[in-house]
Amino acid sequence: MRYRHLGRTGVRVSPLCLGTLMLGAWGANDAAASTRIIDRALDSGINFVDTADSYSRGETERILGDALARPGRRDRVVLATKVHSPMGVDPNARGNSRRWIVTAVEDSLRRLRTDRIDVYQVHRSDPHTDIEETLDALTDLVRAGKVRYIGSSTFPAHRIVEAQWAAQQPGRSRFVLEQPPYSLLAREIEADVLPVCAQYDMGVAVWSPLAGGWLSGRYRAGAEPETSGRAARWAARYDMARPENRRKLDIVTRLAELADEAGLSLVHLALGFVLSHRAVTSAIIGPRTLEHLTGQLGAADLQLSADVLDRIDAIVPPGTTPNPADGGWRAPELDDPSLRRRA
Template sequence: MRQVRLGNSGLRVSPLALGCMSYGDPGRGAHPWTLPEERSRSLIRAALEAGVTFFDTANIYSLGTSEEYLGRALRDFARREEVVIATKVFEPMHDGPLAGGLSRQAIMTEIDQSLRRLGTDYVDLYIVHRWDPHTPIEETMQALDDVVRAGKVRYLGASSMRAWQFAKAQHVATQHGWTPFVSMQNHYNLLNREEEREMLPFCADSGVGVTPWSPLARGLLTRPWGTETERTTKDLVQHRLYAQTAAADRQVVDVVAQIATDRGVPMAQVALAWLLSRPAVSGAVVGVTDPRHLTDAVAATGLDLDADEIERLEKPYIPHDTVELR
């Protein structure tokens, strides 16, 4: 698989990042549909064999067991210098009064815990999972700069927040000579394109690489509308993100299905190919719980949609309200 630059940074990654939220102890955390370790390991290994070099997890995923599974698998199947590991900080990992957020105390504590669980000396990309309204951004950016200078982190990234918040963080870093963010991991797919208004143009203009999460709308873009799976019955976030716009979203999904049929490829390939063709997008974070998901994702990196197909895919879209995910 080809490698691409993450924005204007020198970090090279595969255009697919294996999202590891699906891997972890199902009995821990908020995701009862996650895969146990042996099944997770087999998919991580398959991703490596397919040329994926970019692996995305978070401390909060299955309360740290996602990091543990990923770390053990990569130690067994890959050389550390040949993979890019991204993890995140923000969500509370315990019930204590100092849990969560982006304070200096939280960042310094959680990076060491993540490194321990991953079994590595450094993280390639350390991502702030959300904006922290209770901590001055100067404190957050200085603490992040310190973990970079300490050699525990190579690059910094951010995830879902308002464009003005991201711009403020970047300005503060530049103003003080601290390490800026090189990537933005946000909610962006054919069913939710609100990031095209402010965040994507800002990232394109400032050379920040975009690596959207939920590129297939938590599975809605991979199958005919109304198909039920185990995850659709348990995934409350999917309901929060898409239930209010179901009628319009169904029209988009129907077009994806039509183009997929015309092309003779699975729907997932069409939806991913559209996303990977968008300006500022360096890659996509894909969740893989079955080998065929990986096969479709890899094939999408070589699928070129023509202008007419792109117009058909985008035409049914209507504006969506912002759903705040803590």
């Protein structure tokens, strides 16, 4: 496996990052099944593992911590986790405030059974907290040795720039990694987020490279519609009655035909596509089963030809996202009238 540099940190990570969203209750996986997936990923050469405190309300971090606590595991892994999402009914047990960050990191360290987090990421931007407060709290964690590097996830381009400018203050740590959604069905970040990350020499680990299962091969014309809990939670992405999802279905059908002609699985085409972008460091895969993981591993060093990439662009043009619900971030001003109108 050819490892890639994580921005300008000097750290080298695998092109596939093991995402753990589906390990634990959310993926209907118990600890034993989850550990088998973790072991297989590490044995294959993956050395980059991503999780979050909110995944299965902390259960995923505990499972991962137990798996990495065995001899020879933890030191081989670049371990990333996140802070921001609600962790209970307490209104202050969430967000990007110093108050919550210094509490949340201790909780994550305990669940992960480690004394340091390699990359501690802010899961989402927080419009109610100054970025300077967030960066200062994270910088203190770096100085204390509890965190090695810091990063962001699903920040819009202007927030990434704001954070980089704020980090110009002497002694303040900067975000070295961004995690945006990116796939054949969600390409809008090619217009702003990815160029901005490249400009600031940030690493980029993209999430949902299989578009929440749309590029796994299960969605074809005539197939049974999605009925899982995922479809209920994110109806805007899976409801086939919506014209934007019917458009996605047409695109997926054409991409599957292209994959067949290129002698690839649709999964490998999708992963190879995101890994071909010059700004992308790793693709975060989120297998729910060993079978899913095995089917994705072969894409680690895949290089798509210029012809295949050109044909992809003809099917789904650069910078386009057929269904905006797949974009991962929506400006709050679009949904909150108080942010658009004078009092």
